[in-house]
Amino acid sequence: MDVRELDSPPDVNRADCPSRLVLEHVTSRWGVLVLAALLEHAYRFSELRRRVGGVSEKMLAQTLQTLERDGFIHRDAKPVIPPRVDYSLTPLGREAAEQVWALTRWVEGTLDAVFDARAAYDGAREAQRV
Amino acid sequence: MDVRELDSPPDVNRADCPSRLVLEHVTSRWGVLVLAALLEHAYRFSELRRRVGGVSEKMLAQTLQTLERDGFIHRDAKPVIPPRVDYSLTPLGREAAEQVWALTRWVEGTLDAVFDARAAYDGAREAQRV
DNA sequence: CGGTATCCGCTATGATACTG
DNA sequence: CAGTATCATAGCGGATACCG
Numbered sequence: 183m184d185v186r187e188l189d190s191p192p193d194v195n196r197a198d199c200p201s202r203l204v205l206e207h208v209t210s211r212w213g214v215l216v217l218a219a220l221l222e223h224a225y226r227f228s229e230l231r232r233r234v235g236g237v238s239e240k241m242l243a244q245t246l247q248t249l250e251r252d253g254f255i256h257r258d259a260k261p262v263i264p265p266r267v268d269y270s271l272t273p274l275g276r277e278a279a280e281q282v283w284a285l286t287r288w289v290e291g292t293l294d295a296v297f298d299a300r301a302a303y304d305g306a307r308e309a310q311r312v
Numbered sequence: 313m314d315v316r317e318l319d320s321p322p323d324v325n326r327a328d329c330p331s332r333l334v335l336e337h338v339t340s341r342w343g344v345l346v347l348a349a350l351l352e353h354a355y356r357f358s359e360l361r362r363r364v365g366g367v368s369e370k371m372l373a374q375t376l377q378t379l380e381r382d383g384f385i386h387r388d389a390k391p392v393i394p395p396r397v398d399y400s401l402t403p404l405g406r407e408a409a410e411q412v413w414a415l416t417r418w419v420e421g422t423l424d425a426v427f428d429a430r431a432a433y434d435g436a437r438e439a440q441r442v
Numbered sequence: 443c444g445g446t447a448t449c450c451g452c453t454a455t456g457a458t459a460c461t462g
Numbered sequence: 463c464a465g466t467a468t469c470a471t472a473g474c475g476g477a478t479a480c481c482g
Contacts, residue, residue, distance in 0.1 A: 201420045202341075208419070209339035211332075211475090227444055238476055243445060250460045253429025265482085274425055281418055285411050288340070290331045295404055301381025341455090357464050362459050373465060394463045395462085 207252055208278050212237050212245040217271070217279035218286060220255065224270035254278050336340050337382055338408050342367050342375040344416060347401070347409035350385065354400035 207213055215234045219225060225233060231242050246269060249255040254275030258268040271279055339344055345364045349355060355363060361372050376399060379385040384405030388398040401409055 201416065201423055204423065204426055205339075205416060205419045206341065209335075209344075209415075211336070214335065214339075238314065239445070240447095240477090241475060244475090251430050251433040252426045253433075259444090265347075265445080267444065274422060274429075277418070277422075281415050285339070285415065286331065286335060288407070288411055289335045292404060292407075293334065296334055296382045300381050303381040304382075304386055346471070370467095371455065374455095384445090389464090393462095395465085397464060 191261050203247065204252060207248050208254065210245065210281055212241050213249060214286065216245055216249065217254070217275065218283050220268070220269060220271045221276070221279045223281055224258075224268045227267050227269070229271060334382060337378050338384065338412055340375065342371055343379060344412050346372070346375055346379065347384070347405065348413050348416065350399060350401045351406070351409045351413055354388075354398045357397050357399070360399060379405065 183246070208217065212234065215237070216230065218235045219230060227242070227246075230246075231239065232238060234242070237245075246255060246257070250257050251270055256270050256272050256275075260266045260268070338347065342364065345367070346360065349363045354375060357372070357376075361367060361369065361375075364372070367375075376385060376387070378389050383402055386400050386402050386405075388400070390396045390398070
């Protein structure tokens with residue numbers, strides 16, 4: 183990975199860059215949490231809804247559809263009554279999930295440092311205002 | 313405008329989990345691109361604005377303030393006329409930037425697979441509708 | 443159970459104008 | 463140059479109701 187590659191063909195810098203969209207799908211508010219949950223094991227719809235705190239049916243369905251369409255999630259709808267649908271990660275989705283999960287863990291590990299930084303920032307601002 | 317936010321107890325699954333917020337800061341639309349740019353070298357405000365395609369002054373300022381407050385970015389305002397302000401990564405910010413940059417590169421590398429998956433998904437839907 | 447359809451408020455984002 | 467202030471708007475996300 184060479185950062186200098188960004189210099190001339192800065193695709194990521196174009197507003198319509200397609201990778202930006204995929205990135206936003208996997209790093210979206212619910213995308214991160216869904217991927218993280220499915221890293222454990224497969225989940226049914228309502229299980230997933232309980233597992234991921236605070237997500238509405240609509241947003242869960244939407245997130246799952248987006249990630250399924252991108253090839254990150256496999257949807258297995260069983261033709262039984264009552265309906266049963268299992269969601270799991272595809273190999274591609276597992277890679278994605280591991281990346282965002284690593285990032286999540288890193289963030290959690292640096293939370294203390296972030297809080298310190300915020301306190302320093304806010305403190306400096308407060309002092310300046312007086 | 314107050315950059316500060318409310319803090320709350322841990323657990324990624326809770327909607328008010330603070331790490332979720334930090335994660336959203338670094339993976340935000342402009343956060344990703346700003347961090348990636350600063351991975352190269354320090355930038356001035358307007359340089360950064362040109363470097364990151366399509367960002368408004370307002371959003372760039374807001375993104376920089378948020379990331380500065382979290383301790384990811386260092387702001388160096390020189391008391392000269394005309395004003396000159398340099399932005400660079402802190403050690404913590406460099407770690408963050410490397411993570412999101414890795415994720416970005418991974419996404420770019422899987423774009424073809426994602427497009428294939430989308431074509432298959434859309435094709436199946438189309439066939440089903442007929 | 444596992445969704446879809448509809449309405450709607452809120453916030454993130456953006457365009458423009460202005461300031462130190 | 464490096465922002466801030468103001469206003470306008472699109473679309474994210476939630477609540478609710480309904481369907482197979």
